[in-house]
Amino acid sequence: MLDLNTSLAIRLNDLVVGFGDKIVIDHLALDVVAGEIFGLVGASGGGKSVLLRAILGLVPKRQGRIEIFGVDRDSANPHDLQELERRWGVLYQQGALFSSLSVFQNIEFPMREYLDLSPRTMREVATAKLEMVGLAPEDGDKLPATLSGGMTKRVALARALALDPQIVFLDEPTSGLDPIAAGEFDALIRTLHQTLKITVFMITHDLESLRTVCDRIAALADGKIAAIGSMGAMFESEHPWVRSYFRGDRGRSLLRRAAS
Amino acid sequence: MKPEALIEFKQGADGLEIVGSGAWTAANAGRLDALVEAAPRREERHVKFDMARVREFDTYGAWLLERLLRSCGKDLVSPQGLPDRFRALFDKVHETNRRGVSPGIRRNWLLGGVEKIGRSTEGAAEDAVRYVAAIGAFATALGEILLNPRRLRFTSLVYQLDRVGLRSVPIIVLITLLIGAIIAQQGIFHFRRFGAGDYVVDLIGILVLREIGVLIVSIMVAGRSGSSYTAELGSMKMREEIDALRTMGRNPIEVLVLPRVAALVLALPLLTFIGSMAALYGGALVAWFYGGMDPGIFASRLSEAVSISDFEVGMIKSPFMALVIGIVACVEGLKVKGSAESLGAQTTTSVVKSIFSVIVMDGLFAMFFSAIGM
Incomplete structure (x- = not known):
């Protein structure tokens, strides 16, 4: 049964994912607390996206258990699965907007599929979402191909939030944005997190977003969680990869800025 | 509850x-x-x-x-x-929905229809310019290659030849064999009634060598290879690969279009030959099993019925068909805009346009050849 009052939004246990001979996720265990902003870091090609796709059910797992709000995909009935898919939103790295639909139609798509609403209400709620992610109603009639990178991300976020999900998965939300736009996007995630009371699971490389947005951070190395906790815990970790990531040049300068 | x-x-x-x-x-x-x-x-x-x-x-x-x-x-x-x-x-x-959603502009249906006609006329004119420009760019690139043959992308040419030539042999042989067989069966069935069953050899020989061989092969190549050219170039355009080439100082016509079109121009005559032979073979098989005509007799009647000019007419046409298919496919591919829908639309347009042009060309060639007495 889908349990929205549980304290754990995501619960991974002994998860193994691999392709051919290669084990990408190796007996991984992870809990994401409901209502937090959880950041996942890891080397490029280190399996972050694979982990996300495994959680979403897009790649098969070899072993282990994935529970989201108490629903295990393996044993859940179709109704619960539908209910679950309605309760999550995903922001893909490239936006993954439907290129033949306008911005409004993209945002209204999940509403059309899941809810029984009048066209007027759908358009008004879509406009509200669009304004909540910082775009103007005039942008609603544009086609995705004509949007800039930052706008694409915002529209994709609006679409991910279309059904007021309990949890959103963000795959590198600030990659490809300039520092100002990235900062604004971080602030947007924070505000929406507060107003909509959602759990956020984000993959990011952006040390600044990790510092300003995330409540808890996990570092993925060699298919396992190498370190987990606050930003402070990351700086204290002795794991070699985590050390070079957070205490490298960029990490140190960030720490200095944070301190001053 | x-x-x-x-x-x-x-x-x-x-x-x-x-x-x-x-x-x-x-x-x-x-x-x-x-x-x-x-x-x-x-x-x-x-x-x-x-x-x-x-x-x-x-x-x-x-x-x-x-x-x-x-x-x-x-x-x-x-x-x-x-x-x-x-x-x-x-x-x-x-705070939201303050400005109100501006209602879309309502169009008068009559004016809308006129507007559509106007826009498609404009589109046709733009298309004509685009095609002339593409032929020009292609000719320029070809001229540069001829002046400096080392700039020819040989690897790419061979790869494309393999794709559009060698790999389409099985399906082309199969289809043309069947078409030849069907024509022979129909010919025998109807000619028999007035005792002219043997003339089926003339029918197949002339029809296949002059028209059917090259037409069927061109239409199949337009559907099989032309569409893949359009889809390839279109998705490259969508992902800015064409722009990347251009900024590296390489002409996309020379790098992408020329090897593809050249491969088609080389491959189509070969495929036409193979297809024509397969059709004649299919006709001979039906004549043997259905019409009771010995293959030896079929062969000797065939050599009497067709002249070398029938064969030449078919073969001369094929590189021109290839040129049309290749250029249409590439131009339509480069017209693709950002959306997945436009990729699909251009691929459809490419196939429809190239098949249409192939048939129109065939008609023009028929007039030309009868005028010069071939």
């Missing part, structure tokens, strides 16, 4: 009281929408809200509440009793 009440309108002595309760969420949005629409309009009278018993609240509930407030003319009054935990969301939604 009776669904819980979401909203209640209480008509009191001192005005209307609107009491909200339950889950004002996406799941109930449809019902709530209808209830809000059915709300009594009491703009002039005193309206009081009591939202204290709302248990759940999301953007949908917030917007419908906001709409209710606005319809009551209480835009500046906040809903009393709304639990504090929902306040931030409501305030956020309260």
Whole structure:
């Protein structure tokens, strides 16, 4: 049964994912607390996206258990699965907007599929979402191909939030944005997190977003969680990869800025 | 189970009281929408809200509440009793939809029809210019290659030849064999009635060598290879690969279009030859098993019935067909815009246009050859 009052939004246990001979996720265990902003870091090609796709059910797992709000995909009935898919939103790295639909139609798509609403209400709620992610109603009639990178991300976020999900998965939300736009996007995630009371699971490389947005951070190395906790815990970790990531040049300068 | 009440309108002595309760969420949005629409309009009278018993609240509930407030003319009054935990969301939604969605421009259907005709005429004119430009660019690139043959992308040419030539042999042999067999069967069946069954050899020989071989092969190549050219170039255009080439100082016509079109021009005559032979073979098989004509007799009658000029007519046409298919496919591919839909539309257009052009060309060639007596 889908349990929205549980304290754990995501619960991974002994998860193994691999392709051919290669084990990408190796007996991984992870809990994401409901209502937090959880950041996942890891080397490029280190399996972050694979982990996300495994959680979403897009790649098969070899072993282990994935529970989201108490629903295990393996044993859940179709109704619960539908209910679950309605309760999550995903922001893909490239936006993954439907290129033949306008911005409004993209945002209204999940509403059309899941809810029984009048066209007027759908358009008004879509406009509200669009304004909540910082775009103007005039942008609603544009086609995705004509949007800039930052706008694409915002529209994709609006679409991910279309059904007021309990949890959103963000795959590198600030990659490809300039520092100002990235900062604004971080602030947007924070505000929406507060107003909509959602759990956020984000993959990011952006040390600044990790510092300003995330409540808890996990570092993925060699298919396992190498370190987990606050930003402070990351700086204290002795794991070699985590050390070079957070205490490298960029990490140190960030720490200095944070301190001053 | 009776669904819980979401909203209640209480008509009191001192005005209307609107009491909200339950889950004002996406799941109930449809019902709530209808209830809000059915709300009594009491703009002039005193309206009081009591939202204290709302248990759940999301953007949908917030917007419908906001709409209710606005319809009551209480835009500046906040809903009393709304639990504090929902306040931030409501305030956020309260700020939206302020400017109103501009209604789309309504078009007169008659003017709209005229506009469509105008736009497609304009499109046809642009297309004509685009094709002339593409032929020009292709000729320039070809000229440069001829002056400096080392610039020819030999690897790419061989790869494309393999794709559009060698790999399409099985399907072309199969289809042309069947077509030859069908023509022979029909010919024998109908010619027999006036005792002219043997003339089926003339029918197959002339028809296949002059027309059917090259036409069937061209149409198949347009569907098989032309469409893949369009889709390839189109998705390269979508992902800015063409622009990347251009900024590296390479001409996409020379790098991408020329090897593809050249491969088609080289491959199509070969495929036409193979296809024609397969069709004649299919005809001979049917003549043997269905018409009872010995293969030896078929061969000797064939050598009497057809002249070398019949064969030449078919073969001369094929590189021109290839050129048309290749250029149409590449031009349509480069016309692709950002969306997946446009890729599909251009691929369809490419196949339809190239098959149409192939048939028109065939007609022009027929007139030309009869004028010069071939």
